[in-house]
Amino acid sequence: MVDAGDREGLYRACRLCPRECGVDRTKAKGFCGMGDTVVAARAAKHFWEEPCISGGDGRGTGAVFFSGCTLKCAFCQNMRISREGWGREISVRRLADIFKSLEDEGAHSLDLVTGTQFIPSILNALDLAKPKIPVVWNSGGYEKAETLRLLSGYVQVYLPDVKHVSARLSGLCAGAEDYFRHAKEALLEMRRQTGENVVGEDGILQRGMLVRHLILPGCTTDSIAVLSFLHDTLPDVPVSIMRQYMPVPWCRIRGLDRKITDREYERVLSAAHALGIRGYMQEKESASESFVPAFDGEGIDD
Ligand code: SF4
Numbered sequence: 183m184v185d186a187g188d189r190e191g192l193y194r195a196c197r198l199c200p201r202e203c204g205v206d207r208t209k210a211k212g213f214c215g216m217g218d219t220v221v222a223a224r225a226a227k228h229f230w231e232e233p234c235i236s237g238g239d240g241r242g243t244g245a246v247f248f249s250g251c252t253l254k255c256a257f258c259q260n261m262r263i264s265r266e267g268w269g270r271e272i273s274v275r276r277l278a279d280i281f282k283s284l285e286d287e288g289a290h291s292l293d294l295v296t297g298t299q300f301i302p303s304i305l306n307a308l309d310l311a312k313p314k315i316p317v318v319w320n321s322g323g324y325e326k327a328e329t330l331r332l333l334s335g336y337v338q339v340y341l342p343d344v345k346h347v348s349a350r351l352s353g354l355c356a357g358a359e360d361y362f363r364h365a366k367e368a369l370l371e372m373r374r375q376t377g378e379n380v381v382g383e384d385g386i387l388q389r390g391m392l393v394r395h396l397i398l399p400g401c402t403t404d405s406i407a408v409l410s411f412l413h414d415t416l417p418d419v420p421v422s423i424m425r426q427y428m429p430v431p432w433c434r435i436r437g438l439d440r441k442i443t444d445r446e447y448e449r450v451l452s453a454a455h456a457l458g459i460r461g462y463m464q465e466k467e468s469a470s471e472s473f474v475p476a477f478d479g480e481g482i483d484d
Contacts, residue, residue, distance in 0.1 A: 189302035189303075189305055189306060189332075190218070190302055190303075190306075192301070192302045193206075193207040193208060193217075193218040193302060194206050194207070194208060196212050197326075198252075198298060198299060198301055198302075198326070198329050199214070199252035199298050199299065199324065199325065199326060199329065200252070200324055200325070200326055200358070200360060200364045201213040201214070201252055213252065213254075214250040214251060214252045214298075214299040215249075215250045215251075215265070215267040216249065216250035216267065216299045216300070218303075219271045219272075219273075219303075220248070220271065220272050220273075220274070220277055220300045220303045220304075220307075221248070221249035221250065221267065221269040221270065221271050221272070222246055222247060222248050222249060222269050222270065222272055222277070222280075223247045223248075223249050223262075223263040223268060223269040223270075223479065224245070224246070224247045224479065224480050224481060225244070225245070225246045225247070225280045225284065225480065225481030226244075226245060226284075226480045226481045227241075227242035227243070227244060227245070227284070227287060227289055228242055228243050228244070228245035228293060229242040229243075231243055231245075231293060231320075231341075232392060232422050232462050233385065233462075234381060234385060234386060234387040234392065234420075235290070235291060235293065235318060235339070235341065235386070235387060235392070236290065237290045237384065237385065237386055238385075239384070241288045241289060241290050242289055242290065243289055243290050243291045243292070243293040243318065244281070244284025244285065244287065244289030244291065244292045244293060244315075245293040245295055245320075246277075246280060246281075246284075246292070246293070246294055246295065246297075246481075247260075247263060247269075247295045247296065248269075248294070248295060248296050248297045248299070248300055249263045249264075249267050249268060249269030250263075250264065250267050250296075250299050251263075251264035251265070251296055251299075251322070252298050252299055252322070252324055253322045253324045253356045253358060253361075254356060254357075255322075255345070255355050255356045256354075256355050256356065256432075256433045256434070256435055256438070257355065257398070257427070257429070257430060257433045257435070257438050258430070259428060259430060261430065261432060264296070269479070270479050270483065274303050274306045274307050274310070275307075275310065277303065277304070277307035278307040278308075278310035278311040279311075280481060281307060281308070281311035281313055282311050282313075283481075284481075285311075285313050285314065285315055289315065290315060290316075290384075290386045291315050291316040291317065291318050291339065291386065291387075292313055292315060292316070292317045292318065293318045293320050293341075294317065294318065294319055294320060294337075295320045295321075296320070296321060296322065297319070297321070298321060298324075298325060298329070301329060301332055301333070305332060305333070305336060308336050316338040316339050316386070316387070316388050316389065317336060317337045317338055317339070318337070318338075318339040318340075318341050319333060319337040319339070319340050319341065319342075319372075320341040320342075321340075321341070321342050321343070322342070322343050322345065323342040323343045323344050323345060323361075323364075323365040323368060323369070324356075324358060324361055324364055324365060324368075325342070325364060325365070325368040326364065326367075326368070327364075327367045327368055327370070327371035330368055330371045330372065330375070331371065333375070334375045337375070338376065338388060338389045338390075339376070339387050339388075339389060339390060339391070339392070340372035340375075340376060340390075340391045340392075341391070341392050341393075341394065342365070342368065342369060342372065342391075342393055342394070343393070343394045343395065343396065344362075344365055344369070344393055344394075344395055344408050344411070344412065345361065345365075345395070345396065345408075346361055346362060346401075346404055346408070347362050347404055347407040347408055347411060348362075348404045348407070349361070349362065351398075351401060351404055354435060355398075355435065355438075366411070366415070369391075369393070369415070369416060370415070372391055373391060373416060373419070376389050376390045376391055377389070377390070378390065378418065379391065379418070379419070379420070390419075391416070391419045392419070392420050392421075392422060392461070393412055393416070393419055393420070393421050393422070393461075394421070394422045394424060395408050395409070395412075395421060395422070395423055395424065396424045396426065396427055397423065397424065397425055397427060397442050397446060397447060397450050398427055398438060398442070399427060399429075399437060399438060399440050399441065399442045399443075399446065400437040400438075400446075402446050402449045402450050405423075405450045405453075406449075406450060406453040409421065409423075409450070409453055409454050409457055409459055410453075410457065412459065413457040413458070413459055417458075420460055420461035420462070421454070421459050421460075421461040421462075422461050422462040422464075423450060423451065423454060423461065423462070423463050423464065424464045425442055425447050425463075425464045426464060427441060427442055428441065429441065451463060
Protein backbone atom coordinates (compact mmCIF):
# COMPACT_ATOMS: atom_id res chain seq x y z
CA MET A 183 0.00 0.00 0.00
CA VAL A 184 1.34 3.42 -0.97
CA ASP A 185 0.45 6.21 1.43
CA ALA A 186 -0.72 9.58 0.14
CA GLY A 187 2.69 11.20 0.59
CA ASP A 188 4.39 8.66 -1.65
CA ARG A 189 1.91 8.59 -4.51
CA GLU A 190 3.63 11.14 -6.74
CA GLY A 191 6.75 8.97 -6.49
CA LEU A 192 4.96 6.39 -8.65
CA TYR A 193 5.49 8.74 -11.61
CA ARG A 194 9.25 8.65 -11.19
CA ALA A 195 9.83 5.10 -12.45
CA CYS A 196 6.39 4.53 -13.87
CA ARG A 197 5.07 0.98 -13.79
CA LEU A 198 1.43 1.89 -13.28
CA CYS A 199 0.14 -0.16 -16.20
CA PRO A 200 1.19 -3.39 -17.93
CA ARG A 201 3.42 -1.46 -20.35
CA GLU A 202 5.82 -0.97 -17.39
CA CYS A 203 7.83 1.71 -19.18
CA GLY A 204 9.91 2.53 -16.09
CA VAL A 205 10.35 6.15 -17.27
CA ASP A 206 10.64 9.14 -14.96
CA ARG A 207 7.51 11.01 -15.94
CA THR A 208 8.70 14.21 -14.30
CA LYS A 209 11.19 14.36 -17.21
CA ALA A 210 9.84 12.16 -20.00
CA LYS A 211 6.74 10.47 -21.31
CA GLY A 212 6.08 6.76 -21.55
CA PHE A 213 3.88 4.78 -23.92
CA CYS A 214 0.74 6.56 -22.68
CA GLY A 215 2.19 9.87 -23.87
CA MET A 216 1.68 11.64 -20.54
CA GLY A 217 3.98 13.28 -18.02
CA ASP A 218 3.24 13.74 -14.32
CA THR A 219 0.63 16.51 -14.73
CA VAL A 220 -2.98 15.54 -15.30
CA VAL A 221 -4.31 16.29 -18.79
CA ALA A 222 -8.04 16.04 -19.45
CA ALA A 223 -10.12 16.70 -22.56
CA ARG A 224 -13.60 17.11 -21.14
CA ALA A 225 -15.46 17.21 -17.84
CA ALA A 226 -19.22 17.38 -18.13
CA LYS A 227 -22.47 15.63 -17.39
CA HIS A 228 -22.76 12.60 -19.64
CA PHE A 229 -26.07 10.93 -20.43
CA TRP A 230 -25.14 8.04 -22.71
CA GLU A 231 -23.54 5.50 -20.41
CA GLU A 232 -25.66 2.48 -19.52
CA PRO A 233 -28.88 3.34 -17.58
CA CYS A 234 -27.45 2.02 -14.29
CA ILE A 235 -24.63 4.58 -14.62
CA SER A 236 -26.21 7.64 -16.28
CA GLY A 237 -29.80 7.06 -15.12
CA GLY A 238 -32.78 8.17 -17.15
CA ASP A 239 -33.80 11.22 -15.17
CA GLY A 240 -31.58 13.85 -16.79
CA ARG A 241 -29.02 13.97 -13.99
CA GLY A 242 -26.43 11.93 -15.89
CA THR A 243 -23.01 10.92 -14.67
CA GLY A 244 -20.19 13.41 -14.17
CA ALA A 245 -17.66 12.23 -16.76
CA VAL A 246 -14.04 13.30 -16.80
CA PHE A 247 -12.18 12.16 -19.92
CA PHE A 248 -8.45 11.90 -19.27
CA SER A 249 -5.96 12.31 -22.11
CA GLY A 250 -3.40 9.73 -23.18
CA CYS A 251 -3.97 6.00 -23.08
CA THR A 252 -2.10 2.90 -21.98
CA LEU A 253 -3.65 0.80 -24.75
CA LYS A 254 -4.09 2.97 -27.89
CA CYS A 255 -6.19 0.61 -29.98
CA ALA A 256 -5.70 1.13 -33.70
CA PHE A 257 -9.47 1.52 -34.15
CA CYS A 258 -9.96 4.07 -31.35
CA GLN A 259 -12.53 6.73 -32.19
CA ASN A 260 -11.07 9.09 -29.61
CA MET A 261 -7.70 9.27 -31.35
CA ARG A 262 -7.33 12.97 -30.66
CA ILE A 263 -7.13 12.42 -26.93
CA SER A 264 -5.85 8.84 -26.69
CA ARG A 265 -2.98 8.92 -29.18
CA GLU A 266 -2.40 12.62 -29.86
CA GLY A 267 -2.81 13.48 -26.18
CA TRP A 268 -5.02 16.51 -26.80
CA GLY A 269 -6.33 18.12 -23.63
CA ARG A 270 -5.60 20.75 -21.02
CA GLU A 271 -3.18 20.40 -18.14
CA ILE A 272 -4.83 20.74 -14.75
CA SER A 273 -3.60 20.73 -11.19
CA VAL A 274 -4.75 18.21 -8.58
CA ARG A 275 -6.62 21.05 -6.84
CA ARG A 276 -8.44 21.94 -10.07
CA LEU A 277 -9.32 18.28 -10.64
CA ALA A 278 -10.79 18.10 -7.13
CA ASP A 279 -12.84 21.23 -7.86
CA ILE A 280 -14.12 19.62 -11.09
CA PHE A 281 -15.19 16.54 -9.13
CA LYS A 282 -17.02 18.75 -6.62
CA SER A 283 -18.74 20.79 -9.32
CA LEU A 284 -20.01 17.69 -11.08
CA GLU A 285 -21.37 16.39 -7.79
CA ASP A 286 -22.96 19.78 -7.00
CA GLU A 287 -24.61 19.76 -10.44
CA GLY A 288 -26.48 16.61 -9.37
CA ALA A 289 -24.56 13.91 -11.25
CA HIS A 290 -25.39 10.38 -10.13
CA SER A 291 -21.73 9.44 -10.06
CA LEU A 292 -18.24 10.50 -11.07
CA ASP A 293 -17.28 8.64 -14.25
CA LEU A 294 -13.48 8.63 -14.55
CA VAL A 295 -12.69 7.65 -18.12
CA THR A 296 -9.26 6.19 -19.03
CA GLY A 297 -7.48 7.47 -15.94
CA THR A 298 -4.92 4.72 -15.29
CA GLN A 299 -1.94 6.88 -16.29
CA PHE A 300 -2.96 9.48 -13.67
CA ILE A 301 -3.91 7.28 -10.72
CA PRO A 302 -1.60 9.00 -8.19
CA SER A 303 -3.05 12.45 -8.99
CA ILE A 304 -6.63 11.19 -9.19
CA LEU A 305 -6.32 9.67 -5.71
CA ASN A 306 -4.94 12.93 -4.37
CA ALA A 307 -7.86 14.82 -5.97
CA LEU A 308 -10.38 12.37 -4.52
CA ASP A 309 -8.80 12.89 -1.08
CA LEU A 310 -9.49 16.62 -1.47
CA ALA A 311 -12.96 16.35 -3.00
CA LYS A 312 -14.29 13.50 -0.83
CA PRO A 313 -17.22 12.74 -3.16
CA LYS A 314 -20.40 11.33 -1.64
CA ILE A 315 -21.57 9.85 -4.94
CA PRO A 316 -20.15 6.60 -6.37
CA VAL A 317 -16.85 6.87 -8.22
CA VAL A 318 -16.89 4.86 -11.45
CA TRP A 319 -13.59 3.58 -12.89
CA ASN A 320 -14.19 3.41 -16.65
CA SER A 321 -11.25 1.73 -18.35
CA GLY A 322 -10.10 -0.41 -21.25
CA GLY A 323 -9.41 -3.31 -18.88
CA TYR A 324 -5.65 -3.25 -19.50
CA GLU A 325 -4.70 -2.81 -15.86
CA LYS A 326 -2.30 -4.27 -13.34
CA ALA A 327 -4.11 -5.81 -10.37
CA GLU A 328 -1.38 -4.37 -8.14
CA THR A 329 -2.14 -0.82 -9.35
CA LEU A 330 -5.89 -1.33 -9.00
CA ARG A 331 -5.36 -2.14 -5.32
CA LEU A 332 -4.45 1.54 -4.88
CA LEU A 333 -8.04 2.39 -5.84
CA SER A 334 -9.56 0.22 -3.13
CA GLY A 335 -11.86 2.36 -0.97
CA TYR A 336 -11.87 5.17 -3.57
CA VAL A 337 -13.74 3.47 -6.40
CA GLN A 338 -17.18 1.95 -5.84
CA VAL A 339 -18.05 0.89 -9.40
CA TYR A 340 -15.81 -0.66 -12.03
CA LEU A 341 -16.76 -0.31 -15.69
CA PRO A 342 -14.03 -2.15 -17.59
CA ASP A 343 -13.94 -3.31 -21.18
CA VAL A 344 -12.97 -6.84 -21.99
CA LYS A 345 -11.82 -6.30 -25.56
CA HIS A 346 -10.18 -9.53 -26.66
CA VAL A 347 -9.29 -13.00 -25.49
CA SER A 348 -7.04 -13.71 -28.46
CA ALA A 349 -3.43 -12.61 -27.92
CA ARG A 350 -3.04 -12.40 -31.68
CA LEU A 351 -5.94 -9.95 -31.93
CA SER A 352 -4.85 -7.76 -29.00
CA GLY A 353 -1.32 -7.79 -30.41
CA LEU A 354 -2.60 -6.71 -33.81
CA CYS A 355 -4.94 -4.01 -32.49
CA ALA A 356 -2.84 -2.55 -29.66
CA GLY A 357 0.56 -4.25 -29.60
CA ALA A 358 -0.57 -5.85 -26.33
CA GLU A 359 -0.40 -9.63 -26.64
CA ASP A 360 -0.70 -9.79 -22.85
CA TYR A 361 -4.03 -7.91 -22.83
CA PHE A 362 -6.26 -10.78 -21.72
CA ARG A 363 -3.83 -12.10 -19.11
CA HIS A 364 -3.89 -8.71 -17.40
CA ALA A 365 -7.60 -8.04 -17.97
CA LYS A 366 -8.48 -11.36 -16.35
CA GLU A 367 -6.49 -10.62 -13.20
CA ALA A 368 -7.77 -7.04 -13.17
CA LEU A 369 -11.41 -8.15 -13.26
CA LEU A 370 -10.89 -10.49 -10.33
CA GLU A 371 -9.28 -7.69 -8.33
CA MET A 372 -12.17 -5.36 -9.20
CA ARG A 373 -14.66 -7.96 -8.00
CA ARG A 374 -12.69 -8.55 -4.83
CA GLN A 375 -12.95 -4.84 -4.04
CA THR A 376 -16.61 -4.29 -4.83
CA GLY A 377 -18.31 -7.55 -3.88
CA GLU A 378 -21.77 -8.18 -5.31
CA ASN A 379 -23.57 -5.44 -7.19
CA VAL A 380 -25.70 -3.08 -5.14
CA VAL A 381 -28.30 -1.06 -7.05
CA GLY A 382 -30.08 1.90 -5.42
CA GLU A 383 -33.83 2.53 -5.49
CA ASP A 384 -33.22 4.90 -8.39
CA GLY A 385 -31.70 2.06 -10.45
CA ILE A 386 -28.17 3.46 -10.19
CA LEU A 387 -25.31 1.09 -9.48
CA GLN A 388 -23.93 2.16 -6.10
CA ARG A 389 -21.27 -0.53 -5.85
CA GLY A 390 -20.16 -3.32 -8.15
CA MET A 391 -19.21 -3.94 -11.75
CA LEU A 392 -20.49 -3.77 -15.29
CA VAL A 393 -18.32 -5.17 -18.09
CA ARG A 394 -18.38 -3.85 -21.65
CA HIS A 395 -17.50 -5.62 -24.84
CA LEU A 396 -17.34 -4.04 -28.30
CA ILE A 397 -17.91 -6.49 -31.17
CA LEU A 398 -15.32 -6.05 -33.92
CA PRO A 399 -16.07 -6.92 -37.56
CA GLY A 400 -14.92 -10.42 -38.46
CA CYS A 401 -14.12 -11.21 -34.81
CA THR A 402 -17.31 -12.82 -33.49
CA THR A 403 -15.47 -15.97 -32.41
CA ASP A 404 -13.33 -13.88 -30.10
CA SER A 405 -16.42 -12.01 -28.85
CA ILE A 406 -17.99 -15.34 -27.92
CA ALA A 407 -14.76 -16.35 -26.16
CA VAL A 408 -15.01 -13.12 -24.13
CA LEU A 409 -18.62 -13.89 -23.18
CA SER A 410 -17.77 -17.48 -22.23
CA PHE A 411 -14.97 -16.25 -20.00
CA LEU A 412 -17.29 -13.76 -18.30
CA HIS A 413 -19.97 -16.38 -17.84
CA ASP A 414 -17.50 -18.86 -16.30
CA THR A 415 -15.63 -16.37 -14.13
CA LEU A 416 -18.05 -13.61 -13.14
CA PRO A 417 -21.49 -15.08 -13.82
CA ASP A 418 -23.40 -12.48 -11.81
CA VAL A 419 -21.77 -9.44 -13.43
CA PRO A 420 -23.91 -7.78 -16.12
CA VAL A 421 -22.38 -7.31 -19.55
CA SER A 422 -22.95 -4.48 -21.99
CA ILE A 423 -22.57 -5.79 -25.54
CA MET A 424 -21.82 -2.94 -27.91
CA ARG A 425 -22.32 -2.88 -31.65
CA GLN A 426 -21.18 0.70 -32.19
CA TYR A 427 -17.92 -0.15 -33.97
CA MET A 428 -17.20 2.54 -36.55
CA PRO A 429 -14.30 2.22 -38.99
CA VAL A 430 -11.86 5.10 -38.78
CA PRO A 431 -9.49 6.24 -41.56
CA TRP A 432 -6.36 5.93 -39.41
CA CYS A 433 -6.88 2.20 -38.74
CA ARG A 434 -4.93 0.20 -41.31
CA ILE A 435 -5.87 -3.28 -40.07
CA ARG A 436 -7.43 -5.36 -42.81
CA GLY A 437 -11.03 -6.30 -42.01
CA LEU A 438 -11.59 -3.48 -39.52
CA ASP A 439 -12.64 -1.10 -42.29
CA ARG A 440 -16.37 -1.75 -41.97
CA LYS A 441 -19.19 -1.80 -39.42
CA ILE A 442 -20.34 -5.13 -38.06
CA THR A 443 -23.17 -6.83 -39.92
CA ASP A 444 -26.57 -7.70 -38.46
CA ARG A 445 -25.62 -11.36 -38.83
CA GLU A 446 -22.46 -10.89 -36.76
CA TYR A 447 -24.39 -9.07 -34.08
CA GLU A 448 -27.06 -11.73 -33.97
CA ARG A 449 -24.44 -14.49 -33.70
CA VAL A 450 -22.91 -12.85 -30.63
CA LEU A 451 -26.30 -12.09 -29.11
CA SER A 452 -27.48 -15.69 -29.51
CA ALA A 453 -24.31 -16.88 -27.77
CA ALA A 454 -24.99 -14.41 -24.96
CA HIS A 455 -28.57 -15.66 -24.61
CA ALA A 456 -27.44 -19.30 -24.68
CA LEU A 457 -24.95 -18.57 -21.89
CA GLY A 458 -27.65 -16.76 -19.90
CA ILE A 459 -25.69 -13.52 -19.85
CA ARG A 460 -27.71 -10.54 -18.70
CA GLY A 461 -27.01 -6.88 -19.23
CA TYR A 462 -27.41 -4.39 -22.04
CA MET A 463 -27.50 -4.81 -25.81
CA GLN A 464 -27.03 -1.79 -28.02
CA GLU A 465 -29.41 -0.59 -30.70
CA LYS A 466 -28.22 -0.51 -34.30
CA GLU A 467 -28.63 3.28 -34.42
CA SER A 468 -25.79 3.70 -31.94
CA ALA A 469 -23.19 2.93 -34.61
CA SER A 470 -22.80 6.58 -35.36
CA GLU A 471 -20.14 9.20 -34.80
CA SER A 472 -22.73 11.39 -33.10
CA PHE A 473 -22.33 9.23 -29.99
CA VAL A 474 -18.69 10.26 -29.61
CA PRO A 475 -18.62 13.19 -27.14
CA ALA A 476 -17.15 16.49 -28.32
CA PHE A 477 -13.65 16.71 -26.87
CA ASP A 478 -13.42 20.45 -26.71
CA GLY A 479 -12.10 21.10 -23.23
CA GLU A 480 -15.57 21.65 -21.79
CA GLY A 481 -15.44 21.82 -18.02
CA ILE A 482 -11.64 21.80 -17.90
CA ASP A 483 -10.91 25.54 -18.18
CA ASP A 484 -10.77 27.60 -15.00
S1 SF4 B 1 1.17 4.63 -17.22
FE1 SF4 B 1 2.23 5.35 -19.07
S2 SF4 B 1 4.37 5.64 -18.49
FE2 SF4 B 1 3.38 4.42 -16.89
S3 SF4 B 1 3.82 2.31 -17.41
FE3 SF4 B 1 1.84 2.80 -18.30
S4 SF4 B 1 2.23 3.57 -20.39
FE4 SF4 B 1 4.17 3.55 -19.26
